[in-house]
Amino acid sequence: MENPSRDGPTSIMYLPDDCLYIIFQKLDSGSDRESFGLTCHRWLHIQNSSRRSLQFLCSFGLLNHPSLSQSSHGNNVFQFYSLLNRFRQLQSLSLSGCMDLPDSALSQLQNYGSKLQSLYLDCCFKITNNGLSSVATGCPLLTSISLYRCNVSDIGLETLANSCLDLKDVNLSYCSLISDHGISALSQKCRQLQAVRISYCRSISGVGFKGCSQALAYLEADSCKLEPEGVSGIVSGGGLEYLNVSSLSWVNGGGLRAIGAGLGTRLKILNFRICRTIGDESIVAIAKGCPLLEEWNLAVCHEVRILGWEAIGFYCCNLARLHVNRCRNLSDRGLQALRDGCRKLSILYISQCHEITSTAMELFKFLRADVEIKEEEVMCIAPVWAFQRFR
Template sequence: MSSVCVNQALTDDELRWVLTRLDSDKDKEVFGLVCKRWLHLQSTDRKKLAARAGPHMLRRLASRFTQIVELDLSQSISRSFYPGVTDSDLVVIAEGFKCLRVLNLHNCKGITDTGLASIGRCLSLLQFLDVSYCRKLSDKGLSAVAEGCHDLRTLHLAGCRFITDETLKSLAERCRTLEALGLQGCTNITDSGLAELVKGCRKIKTLDINKCSNVGDAGVSVVAEACASSLKTLKLLDCYKVGNESISSLAQFCKNLETLIIGGCRDISDESIILLADSCKDSLKNLRMDWCLNISDSSLSCILNQCKNLEALDVGCCEEVTDIAFQDLGSDNVLGLKVLKVSNCPKITVTGIGKLLEKCISLEYLDVRSLPHVTQVRCSEAGLEFPKSCKVNFSGSLTEPDVLL
């Protein structure tokens, strides 16, 4: 039989079908090494790209990979002394990658409002933007993005300390489909800004205002009411102005809340947590309330008894918590907890941990650091049996899961 050339036998669509059936990225790269035709097909079919390049190389990448929808130019912390992407790079990106929907510029400290203006002018399809720790950015640049990227769904601004309420007002006016907003460490954000935000953005599912020290009960309460049906994740770490009024509002309006971070909110007490446990008993999965010094056995017991879908709980440094919180669990209750942190709770003993283990058969990580009555030796002497897959942190030597960050 005479030999048949693959390139003569198969059409472009058939070769693309072969390419889609390759599972590993390595195999897809090898596909492009066969010949120029296969390289062209591989390039035009590629949707994601991660790179570190200057303007000249970015232009070449844009001409080769014409259908890129996800571009990752982020920098790791280990490269924090490099500026990363610059404004001139962003001009090339905005003009060359017209199909972009996802753009990650995390920790690219060289970009300014001028570069963001290019994104706003050219990337109207953009849905995800991460400019966390791009510390030169201000309201001017973010307003330009809001002006041109009306379909924006996710925006991460952590560490952008010059951002103020003006950015939230711009988002409310132009990005009404916004679902996730990260504002960690944006200390100029206030209650007034959150009130402006939810006038237009009522579909927010995830809101991270960790370490926004000027946010208090008024801002959280207005978010809870405006985004009642959509809000699933709220992070309020070290927002020391947040108290019981905020938690009561969440209990009243947000029945679908899944993740709540209130670590360091020291004015929160049992009264509002009990309301939350009753209201969100079917939805709550992750709860972090370390350093909530007014939390005691009554609210913790209520959470463990009512929140049947709870997977991660942190009550570290809640010094009023004792073994009683675990002794009141119902006889038929089997908890689905996978992560539990009770470090620096001096009144908890081996007895309490033993009671907990009877109910937590799915536990994967247990933090018992700095418990004077709970040591590895004492647990062994008491005959405690931890689940086989459970990592027990007695001394801080284990890597902590990031589910509650």
């Protein structure tokens, strides 16, 4: 309210924008922050320009909500333009689920994407290399991008890598048009790259990672057709801490031994679930060469035999969680090796291991009361640092 004093009006409406920005930032209540802009156009501008993150309501399951995923082509572009014009300071933008969003909409990022650091385009099925080119041109500060199930190829990925040199987190899962050529461009140009997801990219053998930076610490490669040479490329940077190569059921028995050949010394979590043919040669090499391992998923790894189990028990001194569900060749002797070794083991996921007798199991429980036995099969638990750095 105005004060009729001789010093002039003191209404809050006369406060400079800097003060209003501070007031807005100090609001703890979400409802207060949302209603702040209802006061007047000036306050609405303060609210809009303070927003740093936006998730558009195009998520699956919100099919009754008017969104970019349901609008016509022309409306899509107009709505997206209005969105970017209103929120000009965005650092994070999610358009995941906007299945009909066209490439032309992303051209607006050339005018409004200069501050954008994170972009999520999951299941934007109509986004192609042309749209990715607009992202590359308009978002030079981009550090994180998710292209899950997008129809982009090596050409688009190379364009992105040439412009967005600060990329740290890239999700390419189910991008079937991406091959080792695109991965090579990404890993060679973006030397700060920390996390890559290439699950179900069947055209990637892994050789594109050869010579990658030591910064690469996190790789999801579930159900990929990795070659032994590609596995060597994946670990070539020497910085990996988390590696998921599950469902490599076709790999030869020693195909993963490169992981333990000297460049996997930082690995903390390995997921080999359903790598049915991985043999003792690889297991022994990895157990010896990866001393920091904290979790190892070997569920359904049928060819791991006594030499492998004994190596795990003897060398994996930091192993806290081990998955051995449905391992056909885990016998009483192998269980004894795990029992007598692995002194830091805290959780053992074990079920349907038919070569283990009830006597051996009860003896394990008695002598290793410090180990929690769990029968349910679960995926490897991503470490705390993974969620902090790559989410």
